Amino acid sequence: MKNIVFIQASPKINEPAVSQMFLEMAMDKFDESVFNKEYINVRQSISRHTQNNAFELLSRADAIIMAFPLYFFCLPGMLMSFLQDYSKFHQENNLQNNKTRIYAIVNCGFPEPQINLEAVRVIESFSRHIGSDFRFGIQIGGGPMMLSPHVMKAPFLKSTAQSLDKAFSVIAADVADENQISEKYINIEFNFSRRIYFFMAEKGWTSLAKRNGLSKKELYKKPY
Amino acid sequence: MKTLIIADEDFKTDTFHDLNEIIHGLLNDRGFETEVIEVGLQDLTFCKGCFSCWVKKPGECVMKDAASINRSFLNSDVTVYLSPVIFGQFSANIKNVIDRSLPNMLPFFYTRPDGSTAHPPRYDNYPRQIIIGYGEEISTEDRQLFLDITKKHRYNIDVLLYGGHHDDRNIIEAFNQINLAKIGDLS
Numbered sequence: 044m045k046n047i048v049f050i051q052a053s054p055k056i057n058e059p060a061v062s063q064m065f066l067e068m069a070m071d072k073f074d075e076s077v078f079n080k081e082y083i084n085v086r087q088s089i090s091r092h093t094q095n096n097a098f099e100l101l102s103r104a105d106a107i108i109m110a111f112p113l114y115f116f117c118l119p120g121m122l123m124s125f126l127q128d129y130s131k132f133h134q135e136n137n138l139q140n141n142k143t144r145i146y147a148i149v150n151c152g153f154p155e156p157q158i159n160l161e162a163v164r165v166i167e168s169f170s171r172h173i174g175s176d177f178r179f180g181i182q183i184g185g186g187p188m189m190l191s192p193h194v195m196k197a198p199f200l201k202s203t204a205q206s207l208d209k210a211f212s213v214i215a216a217d218v219a220d221e222n223q224i225s226e227k228y229i230n231i232e233f234n235f236s237r238r239i240y241f242f243m244a245e246k247g248w249t250s251l252a253k254r255n256g257l258s259k260k261e262l263y264k265k266p267y
Numbered sequence: 268m269k270t271l272i273i274a275d276e277d278f279k280t281d282t283f284h285d286l287n288e289i290i291h292g293l294l295n296d297r298g299f300e301t302e303v304i305e306v307g308l309q310d311l312t313f314c315k316g317c318f319s320c321w322v323k324k325p326g327e328c329v330m331k332d333a334a335s336i337n338r339s340f341l342n343s344d345v346t347v348y349l350s351p352v353i354f355g356q357f358s359a360n361i362k363n364v365i366d367r368s369l370p371n372m373l374p375f376f377y378t379r380p381d382g383s384t385a386h387p388p389r390y391d392n393y394p395r396q397i398i399i400g401y402g403e404e405i406s407t408e409d410r411q412l413f414l415d416i417t418k419k420h421r422y423n424i425d426v427l428l429y430g431g432h433h434d435d436r437n438i439i440e441a442f443n444q445i446n447l448a449k450i451g452d453l454s
């Protein structure tokens with residue numbers, strides 16, 4: 044049975060993470076009777092000091108699928124720290140996992156999916172450094188849309204939901220060795236107007252502020 | 268002129284020391300006042316993506332350990348990041364500094380002249396930012412990736428790479444070309 048390790052690398056603690064949602068969608072594509080599925084939450088593995096267990100899992104993986112948010116056009120510091128430590132573990136234990144297939148699912152807050160490209164390339168570089176086989180990345184723009192389930196059900200987003208579903212199926216097929224891979228960097232954009240997306244974001248921030256007892260004007264504070 | 272130098276405490280390699288000496292020399296020659304912040308794993312935790320710095324305590328992180336870095340950053344005329352290049356990216360410690368600078372921007376979106384999205388600045392001006400990536404054997408792919416990560420999405424930023432003594436002259440020449448003064452906007 045192939046070992047598939049799913050890595051959830053959103054640093055969020057109390058809020059729902061978009062990366063978790065995408066990772067679950069990808070996990071659903073893997074049949075339990077055919078694959079042995081393991082799950083790592085990076086933040087928890089760091090806070091509970093169980094990184095070594097996570098690294099053991101990774102070193103035995105046939106495929107690693109990691110989902111994370113874009114932070115300043117590249118990987119969040121938390122994930123960088125985890126991958127740096129894994130690479131060290133890898134070196135110290137003289138591991139060779141050149142057959143491990145690696146996939147990235149990156150989502151960002153801006154609507155344009157292609158800005159996730161450099162983050163996917165970092166995973167590609169990481170794979171090269173540990174001698175693994177980077178396969179491809181799924182780059183999703185406007186990820187926070189997922190946090191509005193009622194919007195996600197809207198008919199005009201059906202095509203977006205279908206492209207997401209298809210992209211995750213492609214990962215599963217590629218892991219199963221069907222070599223479905225067509226592109227290295229798959230862009231997925233929400234079928235939504237930029238103007239409305241910006242407007243919704245602005246409304247979202249001001250209503251969150253209000254809930255915290257702040258006026259819109261107070262969002263512009265300059266403490267330093 | 269005030270300069271802030273941000274370095275990674277966990278990657279003080281020979282290459283780092285060579286680079287650090289050059290940069291300090293260049294700043295001393297100009298008579299700049301320099302503050303150095305060396306960030307280790309224990310000094311600064313990672314951003315938890317809670318957005319409290321936008322909607323709860325605007326402009327400030329709710330975790331206290333980033334306050335002094337952000338204050339020093341905004342009070343400097345020039346900030347120089349000395350970052351190891353790892354997998355073509357900033358090291359974790361330097362990336363934590365960058366992630367934790369989110370409060371320095373506003374939550375809203377706008378479209379830049381090239382059609383890309385950005386957040387509006389919170390302040391009227393920012394220090395000039397110079398990012399210097401270093402490492403003994405940075406591959407061609409990782410060099411290019413580091414430049415793309417830093418330059419492709421930002422205006423008003425200078426990025427240099429340093430691989431050891433053979434780059435001494437290049438880095439000095441490139442540094443001397445930079446206008447070492449505050450800039451108007453972050454984006």
Ligand SMILES: Cc1cc2nc3c(=O)[nH]c(=O)nc-3n(C[C@H](O)[C@H](O)[C@H](O)COP(=O)(O)O)c2cc1C
Binds near residue numbers: 366
């Ligand atoms: C520190 C920080 C930096 C971010 N940088 C970017 C960015 O450069 N581009 C972007 O589109 N979104 C950026 N975002 C937004 C996140 O990518 C977005 O909210 C994402 O949906 C979070 O995913 P998660 O819920 O899985 O953590 C940033 C968020 C944080 C907290």
